[in-house]
Structure formats: structure tokens, C-alpha cells
Amino acid sequence: MYFDISNPNKRILHQYDIEGIQSIYATVKIKNEFKNPDGSVVNGGIVNAEVIPGIYQDFNTDNLPNKEKSFAFNHGSQRRFEAKEQPFQDIDRKFNRFQQYNGGWILNDFTTVGLEQVLISNITTGTYKARYRYKTNIDLTAITEFNGIIATGLTIGQIFQYEDGLINAPSSYQPSGSNINYKFSYWSDNFEGLNPRSINPIENDTYTALYKYPHHSNTGSFANSGQRKVIKCDYGYLHLVYESMGYVWYERSTDNGATWHIMNGGKPIDRNPSKSPSIDFYYGYQRLIIVYQTWAGDNNEFAAIKAACFANGQLQFTSTIYESYLTIYSEENYKPVVGYASNDNIAVAWEDYGIWYVTGVLSFDSKQITLYSSGSVDNYNSANINPTIAAYKTTPGTATFHLAWQNNYSTIRYCNLTAQSDHTFLVSAVDQVSQGCGFPVNYYPSINVSNSNDVQLVWIGTPYYGSTYRKTLSRSRTTNWSSSFAQYGNNVLSPDVAFYTGASVVSWSENPFSGNTFTNKFIKYGSVKTAGTTGKDVRIFNASTLQDMHLVSFTTNSLPYAFTHSANLNSINKDNALIMASGVQALAYKEEVEYFFRIGDINFNGSNIDFESFEDTVGILSLEDLNTNLITNSFTSNETNTLVYSIEYGVTDSILALVQLQNKFISFKVELIDKFTGVVLAELNHIQMDGNNVEKLKTATFSFNITGLPNSLLAVRLKVNNDFEPEYASAIIKSDESVLLKNNPIELNLSGESVITEYSLEQNYPNPFNPSTIIKFQIPKNGFVSIKVYDILGNEITTLVNEEKPKGRYEVNFNSSSLASGVYIYKMQAGSFINSKKMLLLK
Known part of the structure; x- marks a missing residue:
């Protein structure tokens, strides 16, 4: 109402x-x-x-x-x-x-x-x-390698609060400013979740999806050259592992690199954040093992090393290799490496205050890895970092793993692990592979092994850490390490090595200018080739033929960083003979001191002169062998000639060298010789170091204007002499640019006719001496030469020279090991020339 x-x-x-x-x-x-x-x-x-x-x-x-x-x-x-x-x-x-x-x-x-x-x-x-x-409005945030995490402005679902409903992320997404159409990979909060997926929203929300495009990354995926990132399996398929957006990805190409597919259903190989992957394979069924660093369990604070095992392109299982609840994941990089050998033997090594390893047997049938032995190499040396490993795969054959690493930033070291009948592995003694290379700073090793168990190890050598003067160094091993090294390139980064039938290929990148400009190069048939790719980091993989090999280059100029591939290495033949340069290094080392002399970039009358190839001796190199190796190919003189070359010489530790050379010496001589007779036409350089004089590193470039040379074949020769019984090593040096540091050339005039105009007998050196000394002499024309040694009473002790000699300069070594201390006299007679000098033996 x-x-x-x-x-x-x-x-x-x-x-x-x-x-x-x-x-x-x-x-x-x-x-x-x-x-x-x-x-x-x-x-x-x-x-x-x-x-x-x-x-x-x-x-x-x-x-x-x-x-x-x-x-x-x-x-x-x-x-x-x-x-x-x-x-x-x-x-x-x-x-x-x-x-x-x-x-x-x-x-x-x-x-x-x-x-x-x-x-x-x-x-x-x-x-x-x-x-x-x-x-609710459910919006989409996308993660890509182009611009990281960014709101897309897309609504992917409208669902009433507190009830189930579907959200559907686009199958592809192209960020603004990018020309790449990224593909959906997974939901960041639900690794196994489908798309579309059902959710039950509480309020307006944003879901994040990770989008991925093959062959791209947003981080330095190839930075550690010791980790194998790319392989070619026996099926001919290429396999690549890398890190991007905080996860590890595995890609495969079945058409020799023309197209690539992200494996594991387009997802990373682990649901947890992961980094630093390495890969290896064994024959049959595309059996692969990928090791990487990730969380210990689902704990985002601590670190672990896991292995993901694939067969026929499918993930079969994962296994924890090592975990530490003392190591923070975000603060440590274990840099794990893996080798996969015969009988399903595997070895994993990593860096954690030293180099550690485990060995075991992988079983795809039982989906597990059984670990048998573990330990630390090199007496638990905590300065050891950056491991690299290669597995000898030939079947039948004993499973062998070749392991190398760097000690601090000074030496490169090596050992091997050989399988025993009880599944354990015998660890060999440690070799200091870089000893004798001539560089005091050595780092970033990478190792590989051929089907005949030949090993090649490459790394970066430099006079001091941070220097832009960086060389790719290489040394090989059959049963023992070779006595010679190889030096390649200039301002190098990212060295790597791989084998094909009967030979190896060494690759690297060069940074000739400041900034982010790189060229990728490799050695083929003794010559430096330019690959055409321009990445900062580069990898190469074993293959059966050179036609099946190419470089995989990682370019970091702008996001997203991209992997690119060179043409097959057999097809890359262009090099510039006018600028192809070479050189050699002679080195004597004793204890921790290395004395080196390098000569290269030799040019005679506008043509580059290469050194003769020399046999790569395994084991100990004698002084005689060393001096025999260090000679150029022959060249022919004209009436007027220009000879240009550069030298570098010094010691790796000048303080220890001064102590070591007390009352001792070492000398390096550059000689211009008649190639046919061996007669020295001119001594171009004579560098001598002793207890009062050593050089850390000195460089020089010389330009000789020479007239009056004989009309014959000539050569440049490097000779070494000393009196402290060191060990010796040599190295070839190759580049498609200058092989040595350049200076303004020192211009000198040299007359061939006036090189030797008179007889001469020089004072012996050293003097006093014990037990040996060098006596130099020269003769201006062909003739009979006699040099004899007498004691102070005039008694003849020995005859040093007693033969016909062509015109030239000579030296002879006098060894007094069987004589008592005292004054001795040496006398030279050649034609009407007679001269004698005293020398003092002090024991």
C-alpha cells in the first residue's frame, strides 16, 4: 500500500x-x-x-x-x-x-x-x-632473440574470472622492426603446456610465450672454443647445440646445412634455464649426447651438469652427471665437454677449481648412464680452466679420450684416458703441449682426433694477455707430440680444428680492425683461405671428405645473432699469391725459459719467398735438424736486388733468462747463402743474448739494396747456436697478410762483391769458454783451408778444418770436453794467409 x-x-x-x-x-x-x-x-x-x-x-x-x-x-x-x-x-x-x-x-x-x-x-x-x-583479458608477452621480453599488444583470451577457458598464442610472431617470423616454442610458465591451453584466471593477466627461430641466438653461443658445438654424424646429418634466451637448443639439418630444424619438439632440451652445451656422437642411429649446465634439480640457486641423450632425432632420456650444492648456477660456468667413444663409453670433463672428469657407459636400452670413474687431472691444480676433449671412435678399438686444458693463461696441457677391461680408465701423465711454442701466454685450446687416433690441438698464443698480437698455434700428436708448431693468422680469435680423410683443417676468425669486423679463415693444403663468412666465433667439424666440410660462423653484429655457413671447403680455392706470407720460428728452451727468433714476410725483388717445408719430427729435435729446416726456397738474383724481411726475437721470461745465461750464450743468425754451394754470401743479422743482454720481445724490418751478387740460386737461412744444451722446437708461420709485426724498414746497402774481400779469422766466442766455443773465419776465394788447435807449449791438439772450401764465411765448433783448463791457440792457414789467436778454457 x-x-x-x-x-x-x-x-x-x-x-x-x-x-x-x-x-x-x-x-x-x-x-x-x-x-x-x-x-x-x-x-x-x-x-x-x-x-x-x-x-x-x-x-x-x-x-x-x-x-x-x-x-x-x-x-x-x-x-x-x-x-x-x-x-x-x-x-x-x-x-x-x-x-x-x-x-x-x-x-x-x-x-x-x-x-x-x-x-x-x-x-x-x-x-x-x-x-x-x-x-578477464589475457594478454600476450613474447620472448624472442630480437628484443627479449616485450608486450605484443595481443589479447589471446577473454575468460570470466574463476572459470576455465582457453588461451591461444599465435603460432608465429614477428616483432616490430624485425624481418623474422618467429615460431611458438612453449609457455614460459608451463614447459609441457599445449597451445591453445586452458587456464583459470583470477584477474586480468599476461601470459608469456617463448618464440624461436632456427639458427639464431641472443648470447655468445660459440664463445668457448673448447666446446664442440657442431658435428656431422655418420648419417651425414649436421647437428648444432647452442645457448639462447637462457636455454640450450639442439638443431639438426638433414640437407648439409641448407635448412635447420629445432629438435625436441621445437623446445629447449631442458625445462630449466641452461647454458654452455657441448655435443658428441657415435656411429649408428644418430646417437648423440649433449652435456650442459643447468639447475641442480629444480633449485634455481645451485648448479648441475646434465646429459641429454638422443637417438634418431628423439630425446630418449636425461641424466645428471654432476651437481653441487655449493656452487651458485648464475655465478659459475663449468664449461662441460663430452666425448662419445666405442662401446658406448662416454667421458665428461668440466672446470670447477681445476679440471674434473667422469667416465661411464651410456645405454639407450635401459635409458641411463652408469658412471664408473672420476677424478681431477694434473694433481688437482685449481689454476686449470677451459677443458676440451675428443674421442677416438674407431671400432674395434680401445676407447680413448684426449683431454686438454689451459693452466692459468700460461700453458696448454694434455693427458689421455684409455679404457680398461673393468670400465675404469687409465689417465696418462700430463704433457705441457705449449712448451716450445714461443709465446708466454696461451689460452682457449680446442682438440680433435682422426680415425687413426692422430691428435691435433690448437689454441691462441700471444706475448701478453690482452694483446691484439694473437696467433693460432697448432701442434700434432701421433704417439708423441711433434717437435714443430704451426702459427696462423693475425689478431685471431676462436681457433678450431677438424679432420677429414688423411688431413686436418685449422680454422679461426680474425679481427683486423677495431670494432665488430671479422673474417673467417682456414688452412688448406698449406695455404690460408678466406671462407667468406664474417662471424666473431667459428667452428668446424670432422667429415669424410673436404667437400663435406664447411665453417659454421656466429655473427654478433646485431640482434638476433645468426649462424651462417661457408661454402664447402673444397670449393674455396681463392687466395692472393701476391700477399700470401710465411715465415719460420726457431726456438730453444730450457726449464721455464724459451728463446725464440722468427723471420718472415721475405720479399725478393717484389716476389714473396716461402720457406722450404720440413718434416714434422716426432720427439726430440736436434740442433742440426733445426738448422737444416730453416731455409727458404731458392730465388735468382739480378744486377740490382731488393731483399725485405721482418724479424721478431726475444725470451718468454727475461728475468730467468738472465740467470740461465750467466757465462752462457745463444745466437741467431740470418744469412744470405748460395743455395747450390752453401757458401755464406752475407751475414744479414746476428742476434746474441747472454747473461748481460736479453730481449723480452723485439721486432725489426729490413730492406737491403744488394748489388754484385753471383748469378746463381740464392736462399735465406736462419741458424741457431748456443752453449747451454737446451731443447729445440720449430714452427712454420702462415698468413694471407704479414706474418710478423711490422716496423718502418731499416734500409741498408750491401754489395755482393764487397761482402768478402779478404781473409779473416775472428776471435772465438764465448771466451773464456766451457766446454765448447765457436770459431768464425772467411775466405775471399776458393782454396784449401786448415785450422788447427795447439796447447800453450805448441803441441797439436786437434784439426778443426782441413779441406777445400769455396769462397764464403764459415764457423766451426770446438769442443774441449776432454781437455784441461788453460790457454790454447788456434791457427788458420789458407794460401798465403796465416793467422792465430788465443782462447781460454775454464772448467
């Missing part, structure tokens, strides 16, 4: 009338409560009520007082109210039936009277409030 008290024709209700009415009718208010995405609460919208039995009506409360609709119903009568699904403030709304999320029909703000959209209630005075939820 309702009375309008403003109408005078109506009677006025008294208080007792009102009380009577209230005992019959109840005042009911209906309102909506909408929760917004920002957490605020608003009222309004449409309410629906049963105004008389069986009659339902909508009422808009937006303009009503308190955003609510009032009704008067009989006390105790039954009425129906409905919370209708509706848009409000441009957001779709739906009744919230979840009490745990503060939902339901609420009477007088504290009593829940219903949890269904339709409320049938026995009427009592009060305010009925329907609480609503909203339809």
Missing part, C-alpha cells in the same frame, strides 16, 4: 497505521556489486526481480539513489531475484558464485544467502546484493 501525503484529499496516516502496515509488508532493496580489474568496487547496472508472483522485470539502477531498487513485499512471501550477465562500464560481467573469492548473494553486507545466479528467497527486510565477477 502506498499513500501520497501531498494530496489533501487523502487522509493522513498516523503512527499506529504505519506500524500496522510494517507488520504486513517488508522493504527489500536489490543492488549489484561489480569488482573492477583495478580492485575497485562499483554499483549500478540491471537488477531483475519477481515483482508479483510469476512476473519478472529488469530495473536499471544507474540513476537510482544508492544505485539500488526498493520493493515492498509481504513478509515471508517468496520472491525470485536474478543476477543477470551484463556489460557494465564496457566490461562483461557475470554473477560470482565462488564464495572463496568473496562471491554470492549477500544480505545486509554480512550474510551469504545464495551462491547461484538465481536467488529464491523468503522475504525479510534488508538489502540483497549480488556480487559480480568480470571477464
